[in-house]
Amino acid sequence: MAPLPSLWGKGPGDGGRGMGVNLRGFFISRIAQLVVTMFIISVVVFFILRLSGDPILVVAPDFFSQEQIDQMRKFWGFDRPLGEQYLTFVRKAITGDFGKSYLAKRPAMELIIERLGYSWLLAAASAAIGLTVAVPLGILSALKRNSLFDLIITSMSSLGTAMPSFWLGLMLIIIFSAHLRILPAYGALQPESIILPSVTLGVGMAARLSRMTRSAMLEVLNQDYVRTAHSKGLMQKTVVMRHALRNALIPIVTVFGLQLGWLLGGSVVVESVFSWPGLGRLMIDSISVRDNTVVQAGLLFFALSFILINYAIDVIYIMLDPRIKFQ
Amino acid sequence: MPVRRGAPLRVLSILAQSPVGVAGSLIVTVVVVLAFIGPVISPHDPLNRNIRDRFKPPGFVDQSGNFYSLGNDQLGRDIFSRIIAGSRVSVLVGVVSVLIAGTLGVIYGLFSGFVGGIVDSVMMRIVDGLLAIPFIILVIAISGVVGAGLSTLILILGFTGWTTYARVIRGEVLKVRAMEYVIAAYALGQSRRKVMFLHILPNVVHSAIVLAAVQVGVTILAESSLSFLGLGVKPPTVTWGLMLSDGRQYINSAWWMTAFPGIAITITVLGVVFLGDWLRDFLDPNVRGRA
Numbered sequence: 001m002a003p004l005p006s007l008w009g010k011g012p013g014d015g016g017r018g019m020g021v022n023l024r025g026f027f028i029s030r031i032a033q034l035v036v037t038m039f040i041i042s043v044v045v046f047f048i049l050r051l052s053g054d055p056i057l058v059v060a061p062d063f064f065s066q067e068q069i070d071q072m073r074k075f076w077g078f079d080r081p082l083g084e085q086y087l088t089f090v091r092k093a094i095t096g097d098f099g100k101s102y103l104a105k106r107p108a109m110e111l112i113i114e115r116l117g118y119s120w121l122l123a124a125a126s127a128a129i130g131l132t133v134a135v136p137l138g139i140l141s142a143l144k145r146n147s148l149f150d151l152i153i154t155s156m157s158s159l160g161t162a163m164p165s166f167w168l169g170l171m172l173i174i175i176f177s178a179h180l181r182i183l184p185a186y187g188a189l190q191p192e193s194i195i196l197p198s199v200t201l202g203v204g205m206a207a208r209l210s211r212m213t214r215s216a217m218l219e220v221l222n223q224d225y226v227r228t229a230h231s232k233g234l235m236q237k238t239v240v241m242r243h244a245l246r247n248a249l250i251p252i253v254t255v256f257g258l259q260l261g262w263l264l265g266g267s268v269v270v271e272s273v274f275s276w277p278g279l280g281r282l283m284i285d286s287i288s289v290r291d292n293t294v295v296q297a298g299l300l301f302f303a304l305s306f307i308l309i310n311y312a313i314d315v316i317y318i319m320l321d322p323r324i325k326f327q
Numbered sequence: 328m329p330v331r332r333g334a335p336l337r338v339l340s341i342l343a344q345s346p347v348g349v350a351g352s353l354i355v356t357v358v359v360v361l362a363f364i365g366p367v368i369s370p371h372d373p374l375n376r377n378i379r380d381r382f383k384p385p386g387f388v389d390q391s392g393n394f395y396s397l398g399n400d401q402l403g404r405d406i407f408s409r410i411i412a413g414s415r416v417s418v419l420v421g422v423v424s425v426l427i428a429g430t431l432g433v434i435y436g437l438f439s440g441f442v443g444g445i446v447d448s449v450m451m452r453i454v455d456g457l458l459a460i461p462f463i464i465l466v467i468a469i470s471g472v473v474g475a476g477l478s479t480l481i482l483i484l485g486f487t488g489w490t491t492y493a494r495v496i497r498g499e500v501l502k503v504r505a506m507e508y509v510i511a512a513y514a515l516g517q518s519r520r521k522v523m524f525l526h527i528l529p530n531v532v533h534s535a536i537v538l539a540a541v542q543v544g545v546t547i548l549a550e551s552s553l554s555f556l557g558l559g560v561k562p563p564t565v566t567w568g569l570m571l572s573d574g575r576q577y578i579n580s581a582w583w584m585t586a587f588p589g590i591a592i593t594i595t596v597l598g599v600v601f602l603g604d605w606l607r608d609f610l611d612p613n614v615r616g617r618a
Contacts, residue, residue: 040455044456045460051469158601159593161600162594164571166571167585167588170574170585174585178578264461265462266463268463269555269556290472292472295468302464303456303460306461
């Protein structure tokens with residue numbers, strides 16, 4: 001089991017087990033961590049985008065004279081020292097101003113907000129598919145351990161993990177769009193458009209989650225309280241649903257949070273396969289035309305949403321584990 | 328450590344008992360061998376264009392009786408030969424990037440965990456920050472800015488992938504640091520540096536090896552995504568990701584251009600994952616025999 005990233009700090013994941021958690025202290029420490037982490041991310045992101053050298057030469061048209069380039073550099077503030085540029089960037093970013101897109105000539109924030117809804121929709125649909133497929137299959141697989149069913153499920157899960165998600169997407173397009181002609185392959189014009197991209201990402205999610213569900217269930221099924229529940233004559237269904245699953249949910253939720261990173265990353269490539277108008281495709285499009293302000297803002301947005309979702313999962317975690325109580 | 332010097336045969340016999348281990352090592356061996364001797368056994372020249380025979384389906388036989396088992400692409404190049412040629416990039420990228428990332432991450436994690444205190448906190452905050460940006464997005468952004476190419480790509484994957492190792496190794500160091508044999512080494516008067524490299528490092532390095540096996544798969548998938556998006560390796564170098572990017576353009580007419588390179592990636596990564604699973608059980612004596 002991979003150790004929990006310490007974004008979680010001394011939270012319920014490790015040190016806090018069995019002790020009370022102070023609600024206010026919990027949120028204050030999380031916010032402090034968030035600020036520190038976002039500061040580090042902002043430094044990293046800011047300097048990554050200057051790895052290319054002069055950002056102006058990248059966007060300036062070939063026919064520009066040196067004078068025009070200097071003018072442009074001054075306009076965008078690239079003539080200032082690097083440290084000062086960074087401070088300006090942070091000061092503006094805090095107020096939600098990430099600068100203007102070189103290309104669209106509109107605020108980068110505006111472009112991102114336009115796409116955010118599509119990305120959330122796709123992520124939610126994929127996560128829902130992943131969970132509804134993986135949790136029941138993982139449980140059954142654990143209950144019928146070493147059976148043919150178990151073998152099939154674990155093999156499928158390995159296969160789903162090894163498969164490049166964008167390739168699965170392409171294969172689905174070949175089958176359902178090119179040959180059967182029953183589902184749209186591109187864009188987001190009809191409600192059915194979400195089916196192929198969300199199934200693509202959902203399969204990858206399910207493969208990763210079912211493996212963890214299985215091992216979490218196996219661990220719990222060996223516990224004394226499960227044996228006790230069996231020996232006092234409870235039905236198998238009750239034992240599994242009320243005693244085993246409740247406890248297995250905690251590691252499942254944790255892994256779900258960690259896999260969201262995969263989902264966000266995978267969505268970038270899959271969105272561009274299906275021309276899904278989300279944040280991922282905006283990123284790829286902006287990278288290919290070197291629209292760095294948008295890339296910068298996009299990276300910060302991905303990091304922020306990843307951290308916030310994991311904080312939300314921390315709260316779910318506390319609700320699931322009655323040993324941890326808010327005081 | 329369960330592995331003793333001069334016991335390769337014993338390792339092989341343990342490997343032979345595990346179907347997953349056997350499957351994984353067979354697949355990995357085949358891919359590595361193909362990467363090395365590919366040009367010798369390749370049925371056709373992977374770069375040879377033959378416009379007359381473009382888009383020919385799998386099993387096509389041309390006028391001179393040459394057989395094309397997996398069909399031809401948009402320039403009439405043999406897909407099977409190109410898949411063999413593409414294994415070279417996957418192996419190279421997988422191995423070299425993981426070596427770079429692993430070395431950096433192990434040193435970072437070892438130092439952070441060993442020194443502890445405020446230094447450790449600061450170093451781990453940096454790792455957390457980097458881990459909050461999903462790996463593939465970070466890599467995409469950097470290669471977009473820096474520019475593409477095989478060696479650049481290997482460096483980018485190597486220099487962004489170390490964070491996971493740093494976190495895992497640091498956790499292991501914290502566990503090992505408090506072990507009695509480490510305290511005993513101090514008691515015997517050994518220097519901090521000796522304790523770190525002679526007593527702690529050998530006892531945490533197995534976690535890095537297991538992680539490296541997983542990361543080879545992750546890296547191969549990342550390379551194929553990047554090349555597919557046009558942000559990785561450039562033609563005429565043959566890679567599976569680039570083949571998929573070609574295939575995408577003709578997705579309505581020539582399914583074989585897309586299907587086979589993807590199968591090659593899936594099988595390769597599956598082999599690496601299997602081998603990694605086996606390695607984990609093998610190197611961790613607590614788990615061995617339980618699975």
